[in-house]
Amino acid sequence: MIKLTALQKDALGELLNIGMGRASASLSEMVGEEVELSVPHVNILPYKEAVNSVSENVGKEVTAVRESFKGAFWGDALLLFPENQSLQLVKALLKDQELPIEILSEMEQEALTEVGNIILNACLGSLSNIFEQNLEFELPKYSHGSCSEVLKQDKRTLQDQHNEGVLLLQMNFSLEKTKVNGYLTLLMDVDSMEALSKQLSIYFGGAV
Amino acid sequence: MTENTMLIVDDSGLSRMMIKKFAQASKPNWQIIEAEDGEDALKKCQGQDIDYMTVDYNMPGMDGLTLCIKLRELFPQAKISLLTANIQNSVKDRADELGVIFIQKPVTEDKIKTFIHS
Numbered sequence: 483m484i485k486l487t488a489l490q491k492d493a494l495g496e497l498l499n500i501g502m503g504r505a506s507a508s509l510s511e512m513v514g515e516e517v518e519l520s521v522p523h524v525n526i527l528p529y530k531e532a533v534n535s536v537s538e539n540v541g542k543e544v545t546a547v548r549e550s551f552k553g554a555f556w557g558d559a560l561l562l563f564p565e566n567q568s569l570q571l572v573k574a575l576l577k578d579q580e581l582p583i584e585i586l587s588e589m590e591q592e593a594l595t596e597v598g599n600i601i602l603n604a605c606l607g608s609l610s611n612i613f614e615q616n617l618e619f620e621l622p623k624y625s626h627g628s629c630s631e632v633l634k635q636d637k638r639t640l641q642d643q644h645n646e647g648v649l650l651l652q653m654n655f656s657l658e659k660t661k662v663n664g665y666l667t668l669l670m671d672v673d674s675m676e677a678l679s680k681q682l683s684i685y686f687g688g689a690v
Numbered sequence: 691m692t693e694n695t696m697l698i699v700d701d702s703g704l705s706r707m708m709i710k711k712f713a714q715a716s717k718p719n720w721q722i723i724e725a726e727d728g729e730d731a732l733k734k735c736q737g738q739d740i741d742y743m744t745v746d747y748n749m750p751g752m753d754g755l756t757l758c759i760k761l762r763e764l765f766p767q768a769k770i771s772l773l774t775a776n777i778q779n780s781v782k783d784r785a786d787e788l789g790v791i792f793i794q795k796p797v798t799e800d801k802i803k804t805f806i807h808s
Contacts, residue, residue, distance in 0.1 A: 504777070512796045579711075589704060596702040599748070600795050603775035616780045619748055621701070 484647060484672055486526060486679070493682050493690045494651060495522040497612060501605035502653045502666060508604045512597065513574040513657060520654035532650045532669065537629035539654065540564055540665050546632045547598025549622045551606055554615035555678040557649075557670035559606055560633070561598040565626075567662045568594055574660040595624045605666060613681045633669070649675040694741035695721040696806070699731040699757065700773070701749045705797055709744055709773070712802035728752035732760060740765050742806055744793070747774035747781060755781070758790050771805050773797065 486494070499522050506517040527535060543565040550558050563571065572586055572593045581589070599622040610617040625632050651668040670678065682690045696713055700706045706724050713722060723738065725731035727749045743761060747754035754772055761770060771791040774781065785792045791808065793801050 508775075508794075508796055511798065579707075592702060593704050596704045599702070600775040603748075603795075604777060607775075607777035610778045610780075614779075616778060619776065621748060621750060 484526060484675060486524070486649075486675075487690075489690050490679060490682060491524045493686060494524045494678075497609055497682075498522040498524070498605075498651050498653055498668070500612065501608045502655070504608045505601040505604040505666065506655055508600050509597070509655070509657075512600070513571070513660060514577075515574075515657055515659045518656045518658065523650070523652045525650045525652075526647045526675070527650055529648050532648050533630050533633050535650065536562065536633060536652070536665070536667060539652070540629060542629055543627070544629050544632050545594065545624075545626045547595055547602065547622050547624055548632075549599065549602045549606075550620040551617045553610070553617035554613060554681055555670065556674045557668055559602045560665075560667045560669070561601055562629075562632070562665040562667060563594075564663065567664075570660055571597065571657070571662045571664070574657065574662070591624050595622050598622050598624070601664075601666065613685055615681065647672065649678070693717075693719045693721060695723065695738055696742040696744075697723045697725065697731060697735055697738075697740045697761075698744050699725045699728065699749070699754070700744070700746040701726050702746070705746065705773075705795070708797045709802060712797065712799040713806060715799060716803050716806055728754075728757040728760075731757060735761070735764065740768050743768055743770045744773040744802075744805070745770065745790075747772055747776045755784050755788065755790075758785075758788055762788065762790075769805070769808060773801075 510517045540562045541564040545563045545568040547561045572590045649670040653666050656663045698706050698709050710722050723734050725734050728751050745754040771793050772785045773793045775795040782792045
């Protein structure tokens with residue numbers, strides 16, 4: 483299985499940190515409270531282990547917004563919430579709208595999709611700007627279910643290559659007042675990982 | 691005095707709801723037209739005189755910048771903003787080239803107020 487050097491891992495973690503910093507500023511603007519961030523986790527794992535790792539963090543049942551991206555590197559970006567926490571976030575988001583709880587529940591899917599879109603775009607957009615490479619995003623998709631179902635790929639990208647491992651970039655964020663924890667996860671296949679390593683090398687002038 | 695008309699194009703109903711709410715807080719008498727994608731926008735703005743527009747970038751069908759080009763031809767005097775989560779410099783640069791104001795999501799009252807008073 484392909485390996486990243488300690489320096490490459492460090493560089494990826496730092497870039498994710500910058501991307502997530504931007505994303506958390508957007509989230510904070512939306513809910514009007516401070517967002518706490520974890521340290522970034524960077525791992526290359528067999529696909530099944532990657533799913534297990536996400537499941538251990540987020541829980542077996544999750545709510546997710548997924549956005550696939552392509553360009554100089556490619557993969558899937560997911561914003562994951564433990565099953566019972568997504569409505570809390572929607573409530574915080576729409577707190578000034580004075581909507582009854584039935585309407586809030588109805589709007590949950592739509593609101594989360596838009597939150598996911600903003601957070602994932604902020605994170606990936608800052609990576610794209612750092613590398614000076616354009617990325618194209620698919621429309622955000624909402625899903626809900628078991629962690630393995632939600633992470634399952636409907637395209638060639640990860641499924642065909644799961645033996646070679648996937649790059650898993652993960653960072654957790656939490657809203658203390660609203661009591662919501664979310665997980666931003668980037669999954670990339672081996673070819674994309676190599677393309678990303680090339681970008682890292684260009685960006686750090688060959689030092690990484 | 692004739693009131694202005696504002697076109698809001700966004701595939702997210704939530705975003706449209708918030709933009710509309712913030713616009714009406716500043717300009718309660720403005721006419722607001724909502725559209726959920728580019729095609730819907732072009733259909734709904736026929737026969738209208740649009741003064742202000744907010745256009746999302748990532749939507750089903752044509753993207754927001756393609757729509758901005760078409761809207762600019764139809765309404766050369768209108769103030770157009772690209773209101774998007776896509777913060778890539780390449781998108782901002784293309785918006786600049788088209789004379790479209792770039793506004794980063796999330797939607798806030800201040801951002802909408804600044805736009806409609808620009």
